[in-house]
Every structure is written in structure tokens, then in C-alpha cells.
Amino acid sequence: MIPNGVTPADDQIAADIFDVSIGYWQDTKHWEKIRGLKLLNRKGSRRRLYSKEQLLAARAEEERAKTVNEQPRYDLPPVPAEEHPGDLLDLEESLYALPEDKRVTLSTWKGYRYGTKTRLPNPDFNLGGKKVGGEVIGGEDFWRRQTILDWAADRRGRGNPKGRPAGRKESHSRPPNAQAEERKQRARQMLKMHSTTLTAKMLAEDLGVHVVHAERLLRMARLWKVVGLLEANPDLTVEDVQRETGLHVTAHARKLLDDAREVDASSQ
Template sequence: MIPAGRKPATVERAAEIFGKSFNYFQNQRLWEKLFPATIKPFHRAGAQRIVRLWDEEQLLALAAQLELPFDQQDIPVLPVADPQHPKPQEYQDEDLLDVVEAWEALHEAGSELSQRAWTTYVSRDEDARETSGPKSALEINGSRYWHRKTVLDWDKARLGRGESPNAGRPEGSKDKAPRGPRPTAIARLAAAKGLLQELPDLSQAEMVKAIASTQNITERQALRILNEARANLGPAAPSPTTKNK
């Protein structure tokens, strides 16, 4: 997270501030040797693709002190003690969040939007600039950042399924015959019926696993299909009993 009002410095900018070449600064990981613990990174720990960022004002203050007796008190203190783990009372509307932090902000605010759905909303082709998600405020080395308020406001205004003003059939269009089930659905239902008829002694759990594996679907889908097959077949015929001799 980039706290509101702070200017992020990339590795390239950090190398420039400390008078080193980018390759040397990067290869030697000089941030681990130069930066005290009071300089907290903006980039999210554990990210698959890390775009390293720090507060530029802090780096400028540190670089100015390297020729003098070191005094950490002269390094500006960020308004958020730990930009990666801010407390709710430290949140600000203009905080800049990466794609995961933005979804976490939605989740904390009570949104039911899944992380996968959020990623789909903000994903885009290489040449595309517009998505159906909120507009990002900043892009650094291929990583986009959104203002906290922008993300939360977008989610509040987001239309639910079927609520789009353009949804449904255009006014005046003629009714069409209802579409039948898809071939894959018919095949899966037939497979479940066959299993019930051929192997009636299997437990429900075994049937669900068998349908899921053979039809390449989840067990939840398999259970729904199995229940539909049972309903279509009706109650099982009673087993014949043998008379005592």
C-alpha cells in the first residue's frame, strides 16, 4: 500500500538517490544494507511479482545523513506506522492499493465479490486500456494501483446480475421457443441415471465421486446431477423377497 499523500520511489529512483547504478543497486540488494528498520517498504510482502517501492522523502533524508553521524530521528515518520498492515483507523480515501490489497479492502468492507471475480473485472488485454472494473490511478512498472475510495465506491454502485439497464430482450422482440438443455447436461444426467440403475448398492459419496471424475466436474455439481437423476427415475423398485421354504 502507498499511503495517501506519499510519493513512491522505485528501485531505479532509489539507486539514483544513493548515487549508484541501477544494476549495482539491484544486484547487491543495497536496500537490505542501507535502509534501517524504520524505513518500511510500500510493496506487499509475499507478492508473486514484487515492484519494490519506498517513500521517496525518507530515502532522500537517509541519503543526506550517510555523510553525517547517523540519527534515525531525522528520517520523516510515515503517517502509517506500517504501510503493509495499517489499522482501520489509519485508512484514508486516497491510499493507493495494488490489485490484491484492493480486493482485501472490498472484503473488509463487507463486499461478497470473490477475489477471482475482482481479478476478472480489472483484467485487460495487453493493448486494452479499459476494463469493467474501476479505473486505476497509478501504474508503476506494470503494476496498477487504485485509490481506496474509488474501489469501495465502484463496488457500492456495481449492478447485480440481471440489473443492467441493457439486460433482457429488446422491447417489441418476438417470443422465441425456450432453449432445451445443452448436450453436455443431457450426457451427464444420462451417466448419473445409468450409475443409479447399474450400481444401486453404491453409497451416495461413491456415486458423487464417480460422476465427478468421469464427467470432469466438481463434486458439488455431481451431487446436484445425482439428485436430479434420482428425481427423474422416481422411487426405486422394492427388492424382491425370497419365500422361506
């Protein structure tokens, strides 16, 4: 979690602040030598997060200590500990920001990220991504705590008597992103055409997008293909998924099948 009022920084930003390469920063684990430096990422997160304000204060102290030939005496600005509506949460943290009676499984929640039936709001912030063709590719997305709570309050669901009743259309639907929808449809078409031989690189070249973005589109296309296969055959196996999608790694096919079952169950 990135507390409200804190400027987030990752390993690359930290390395820049300390004027070293990111490889040197990671190899030396310099963050462990800074007394009082708080890691903001949750356990198990793939990206280390820091307070930029703390990093800048630590660098300034190290420079001061170097000039007088003494050990640094770190006095870093505090990081807020109390929850705040403006806190930035990653995808998993945003799920657990909800009241327990409104939570779904983590795999279903991840399906909401790029879902077509139930879809999370757009992220409020991205750290580490690069803008390619008008879109931010890569990095990590974050949502403000209030954004997620408002979204959950506005949708009908378990433990929420408010929201749109079943069978009633929304009076103000969100305008779809035409380009994004076209890319999703094209990914599904390409998967149907090339079946087991389609790669993210092929899709990226066809769509003119970064390969990282193409990987997301390809996974979603495969997910919805497996959802369709499940509707026709509830006893679908991992081997069936591998045969139909071209996934060679059994663990990847199993994860895809599990996610498809979650999506299928949530749409019932």
C-alpha cells in the same frame, strides 16, 4: 499500499536517488542498511515500494555522515499508518479494501481488471510504466481506496441492495474506448486464425503495440476462448486447454482454466 501523501518510489527510483545502478542497489540490498526505512509493498508483491521522502532523507544523511567520517544517524520522516481514502492500493490490496461480504475470489477480481461484463475502474496511478503510442505499458497499477469503494457501492452485488436491478439497462453507460475494443477484437480474431501458433510478438507486430501490452491482450483472448469452450463442455480439462490454446506449460493452462471457471461462474 502507498499511504496518502507519500510519494511512491521503486528500486529504479531508489537507485537514481543514491546514484548507483539498479543492479548494484538490488545486489547490495542497500534498503536493509537504512534504519527506519519502511517497505510499502505487501508481502508477496513483485515490486518493492518505498517512500521517496524517506529515501531522500536517508541519502542526505549518508552524504552528511560521509563528510564527517561517522556512521549515519537516520531520522526519516514517518509514514502514515492509518487508512485514508487517498491511499493507493495494488490490485490485490484493492480487493481486500472491500467489506468481506462484497469480496469475490482473487482470480475473479483479476478477471474484472480487463473484463468485458464486469470491469474495474481505470487505475488512478501507474508506477514504473512507459508510455508507448499513447498508452502506459508495463509498471504496476494502483487504485485509490475511495475509487474502489465508490465503484463497489455503485454496482449491484452480494450484500448490496442498491445499484442497477437485474434486467434494467444503465441510464449512463461509460463510453467505450474504441481503440482498446478494436485491439481486443483483433486479438480474438488473430487467435482464431492462428490458434495454437499465435505469440505475443506476432500480435504486437500486427497491432503496433508493445509486446508487454500484446501479452495482456493475448491472455485475455485465450481466457475468453476458454470461457466459450467451458460453455460447450463443462468438463473441459487442462489438456484440452493446452491443445486449443497452444500453451505448453501445464501450470499456465491450469491457471487459465481456473480463471475461466471463475469468470463463467460470476456471469451466471
